[in-house]
Amino acid sequence: xxxxxxxxxxxxxxxxxxxxxxxxxxxxxxxxxxxxxxxxxxxxxxxxxxxxxxxxxxxxxxxxxxxxxxxxxxxxxxxxxxxxxxxxxxxxxxxxxxxxxxxxxxxxxxxxxxxxxxxxxxxxxxxxxxxxxxxxxxxxxxxxxxxxxxxxxxxxxxxxxxxxxxxxxxxxxxxxxxxxxxxxxxxxxxxxxxxxxxxxxxxxxxxxxxxxxxxxxxxxxxxxxxxxxxxxxxxxxxxxxxxxxxxxxxxxxxxxxxxxxxxxxxxxxxxxxxxxxxxxxxxxxxxxxxxxxxxxxxxxxxxxxxxxxxxxxxxxxxxxxxxxxxxxxxxxxxxxxxxxxxxxxxxxxxxxxxxxxxxxxxxxxxxxxxxxxxxxxxxxxxxxxxxxxxxxxxxxxxxxxxxxxxxxxxxxxxxxxxxxx
Amino acid sequence: xxxxxxxxxxxxxxxxxxxxxxxxxxxxxxxxxxxxxxxxxxxxxxxxxxxxxxxxxxxxxxxxxxxxxxxxxxxxxxxxxxxxxxxxxxxxxxxxxxxxxxxxxxxxxxxxxxxxxxxxxxxxxxxxxxxxxxxxxxxxxxxxxxxxxxxxxxxxxxxxxxxxxxxxxxxxxxxxxxxxxxxxxxxxxxxxxxxxxxxxxxxxxxxxxxxxxxxxxxxxxxxxxxxxxxx
Numbered sequence: 001x002x003x004x005x006x007x008x009x010x011x012x013x014x015x016x017x018x019x020x021x022x023x024x025x026x027x028x029x030x031x032x033x034x035x036x037x038x039x040x041x042x043x044x045x046x047x048x049x050x051x052x053x054x055x056x057x058x059x060x061x062x063x064x065x066x067x068x069x070x071x072x073x074x075x076x077x078x079x080x081x082x083x084x085x086x087x088x089x090x091x092x093x094x095x096x097x098x099x100x101x102x103x104x105x106x107x108x109x110x111x112x113x114x115x116x117x118x119x120x121x122x123x124x125x126x127x128x129x130x131x132x133x134x135x136x137x138x139x140x141x142x143x144x145x146x147x148x149x150x151x152x153x154x155x156x157x158x159x160x161x162x163x164x165x166x167x168x169x170x171x172x173x174x175x176x177x178x179x180x181x182x183x184x185x186x187x188x189x190x191x192x193x194x195x196x197x198x199x200x201x202x203x204x205x206x207x208x209x210x211x212x213x214x215x216x217x218x219x220x221x222x223x224x225x226x227x228x229x230x231x232x233x234x235x236x237x238x239x240x241x242x243x244x245x246x247x248x249x250x251x252x253x254x255x256x257x258x259x260x261x262x263x264x265x266x267x268x269x270x271x272x273x274x275x276x277x278x279x280x281x282x283x284x285x286x287x288x289x290x291x292x293x294x295x296x297x298x299x300x301x302x303x304x305x306x307x308x309x310x311x312x313x314x315x316x317x318x319x320x321x322x323x324x325x326x327x328x329x330x331x332x333x334x335x336x337x338x339x340x341x342x343x344x345x346x347x348x349x350x351x352x353x354x355x356x357x358x359x360x361x362x363x364x365x366x367x368x369x370x371x372x373x374x375x376x377x378x379x380x381x382x383x384x385x386x387x388x389x390x391x392x393x394x395x396x397x398x399x400x401x402x403x404x405x406x407x408x409x410x411x412x413x414x415x416x417x418x419x420x421x
Numbered sequence: 422x423x424x425x426x427x428x429x430x431x432x433x434x435x436x437x438x439x440x441x442x443x444x445x446x447x448x449x450x451x452x453x454x455x456x457x458x459x460x461x462x463x464x465x466x467x468x469x470x471x472x473x474x475x476x477x478x479x480x481x482x483x484x485x486x487x488x489x490x491x492x493x494x495x496x497x498x499x500x501x502x503x504x505x506x507x508x509x510x511x512x513x514x515x516x517x518x519x520x521x522x523x524x525x526x527x528x529x530x531x532x533x534x535x536x537x538x539x540x541x542x543x544x545x546x547x548x549x550x551x552x553x554x555x556x557x558x559x560x561x562x563x564x565x566x567x568x569x570x571x572x573x574x575x576x577x578x579x580x581x582x583x584x585x586x587x588x589x590x591x592x593x594x595x596x597x598x599x600x601x602x603x604x605x606x607x608x609x610x611x612x613x614x615x616x617x618x619x620x621x622x623x624x625x626x627x628x629x630x631x632x633x634x635x636x637x638x639x640x641x642x643x644x645x646x647x648x649x650x651x652x
Contacts, residue, residue: 003531007520014519324517326476328582329504329532331497 004334008341011321015314019346022310026350026393029303031357033296034389038358040289042369044282047073050194051245051274053125054100055254058082058090058261059243061270065284068277071102071243074112074195078104081240086267090244095253098123100245103207103238106166106178111152113166113200115207115238121147123247126194136160137187140203143232145186149197153188160185166200166210180224181210181231205236246271304396307346311339311404315411322408332409339405340398347397351390355382425485426452426590426622427473432482434465434472442468444648445482448640452487452589455613455623457633460642466626469642470594473624474507475499487589505535508583508621510593510612515579516567523548523563526581529588536586544585551581555611573604580612587619594626609635 012019051072059067060080069075091099100123103115114120121132121139137160140147148158158164162185166178183202191197209231248254254273261271322335330338359382429448435441442465450456460466471477472484475491476499484491487506491499508529516525526548530537540547549563555577567575576596583591593612597605609625613635616623625636633639 007531010519010524320515321517324511324515325528327474327503327509327511328529329500329507329536331500331504331532334532 004337005341008338008345012342012345018310022306023346023350023353025306026303026347027353027357029299030351030354030389030393032299034355034358034386036292036296037385038362047278049127051126053129053247054245054274055248055251056246056258056271057243057274058246058269058271061268064272064277065281067243067270067272068274068281074199078242081242082269083240083267084238087241087244095249095257096246097249098247100124101204101241102243103204104242106168108164108166108200109156111198111200113202115202115204117204124245126192132196133190135188135190140186143203143206143209144181144183146183147187147189147201148185149189149199150191151197152200158185160188178210181228204238208236208238300393304347304400307343307397308400308403311343311401315404315408319411336405336409339408340401343401344394344398348394351393355386355390424452425449426454426487428485430483432484433480434468435480441648443646445645448645450622450624452622453620454638455616455636457636457639458624458626458642459630459633459639461628464642465646466642467594470592470626474503504533506589508588508591510579510583510596512595512598516575518568521564522567522578525567525578526551526585528582529585533586539586547585548581551584554615555581572599576600576608584615584619588621590622590624591616592624
């Protein structure tokens with residue numbers, strides 16, 4: 001076996017050009033397959049790590065995925081809000097230990113602005129129950145203080161003390177609406193690898209304050225005449241909020257609490273369990289994932305077929321070689337084994353190269369993907385999946401190699417000892 | 422017949438859809454004999470060698486190689502006889518192009534445990550010794566690709582390959598057709614000496630009747646083959 005493997009290896013080296021091309025075809029197909037899986041796993045891990053320790057997310061009735069996406073991942077918008085009195089009733093429930101009210105809607109140079117209170121910094125957890133940590137400065141204290149995520153600080157070059165202006169709505173245009181109420185960066189959060197890094201946090205009162213004069217939905221030109229100091233004397237309790245993160249006193253009551261909130265007699269509400277909503281999200285995306293994986297598998301199949309084609313087309317020019325091997329004692333089984341091993345070696349090294357390509361790309365582009373899309377690919381190093389792909393592609397290549405091997409086997413029996421071509 | 426290296430009786434062979442290529446009543450070659458088998462192109466020489474080597478099967482008759490009836494053996498058993506007891510030298514371009522000189526010489530050892538055992542652990546040393554005796558003593562040649570060698574050098578490598586592991590029979594199929602007369606005579610001498618040294622029977626096949634003088638016996642295939650159609 002070892003001798004035959006060495007012979008197969010030398011034979012491949014003799015046909016370096018065509019073998020390398022085939023090997024690259026296999027490598028690229030495997031890289032696509034493994035890359036798709038890494039992105040999928042990274043996205044799932046990224047999403048799964050974004051929130052932990054929160055038992056329920058409560059918002060106005062909408063789809064559970066929609067509520068999860070806009071409240072946790074800052075994707076899309078709320079269709080309705082929860083009134084402040086309803087929130088107060090929720091917060092006062094005996095079965096709820098803590099709440100974090102959040103208010104979304106504004107932005108700053110493309111980054112979402114989130115209005116909340118100090119309980120956010122105390123109770124919001126990510127990853128394996130990791131708390132938020134200040135890298136610099138402190139939580140908002142003054143009405144016009146802002147705490148920014150790590151990406152916001154890095155990308156915009158902000159430090160503690162930097163003055164910033166928020167924009168009304170999600171437009172990224174600088175200074176569209178709230179330029180009359182500048183904020184000061186009071187703190188910068190340590191990186192979390194979650195959408196928190198790309199969020200500007202202000203107090204709920206600040207959200208109310210910057211919308212003084214916006215009661216009709218558009219800015220009242222007279223609002224600029226109201227000084228910041230005057231605003232501070234206003235009652236800035238919000239009228240409504242976007243959603244609430246809640247922690248329960250006893251985890252065992254989660255289903256009952258959720259049911260009671262969902263059937264709230266006053267203002268209609270919707271409570272979701274984050275993990276369950278995430279599972280629902282994955283079941284929606286599973287179809288697309290399966291389609292993508294199926295395409296990738298077909299691409300691998302094309303790569304494996306290219307091995308078959310490359311060996312099959314070389315058979316004619318290798319007829320004399322097979323005949324010589326037979327003459328010096330090779331049995332038809334040796335000829336079969338030699339060609340099968342050649343295919344297996346191309347498959348093995350092609351798949352290995354493909355896996356290496358993916359991991360090199362992850363090492364190079366991983367930080368960029370994490371920064372742009374919040375998908376952490378760094379933690380998905382070589383593992384059992386890669387080993388499985390390597391084994392499966394090698395096995396498929398060995399099987400594909402059996403086709404030309406069989407042809408060579410049959411021909412070696414028919415050709416006799418000497419072929420004169 | 423068991424004392425013979427090769428013994429043929431009432432052999433008939435035809436390629437599918439073709440008239441008989443071989444019809445030989447009797448042919449014997451003794452162990453250790455150096456026999457010259459002459460025959461023009463298309464006379465069925467290569468077909469006969471294929472039958473002796475067990476790659477082809479006769480339609481009728483009996484071929485014994487070292488006392489074993491090849492026509493009665495399974496394909497696998499015939500393959501084993503060929504691997505363990507036969508060394509074959511072809512015309513030019515008969516080496517595996519992607520192997521070095523040493524790799525080509527030691528190639529039969531990959532397929533024959535018997536010849537491996539005869540050679541022992543130092544296969545490369547044995548290859549070097551054989552090549553040296555056949556006139557290829559330059560150590561720089563050993564790791565070269567065979568395609569870089571001259572035709573004469575390639576033929577010596579092929580001879581060393583056939584002789585390694587001490588096969589009982591060496592079959593040479595037109596091995597000198599690409600050599601000039603001086604090189605050809607030297608090659609036949611070296612091959613004969615080596616075969617004699619190891620006690621191997623040498624069956625040398627060629628269309629060139631002038632070579633007959635180098636051998637202890639010469640047989641004309643045209644005389645023993647009664648099939649009249651070219652193979």
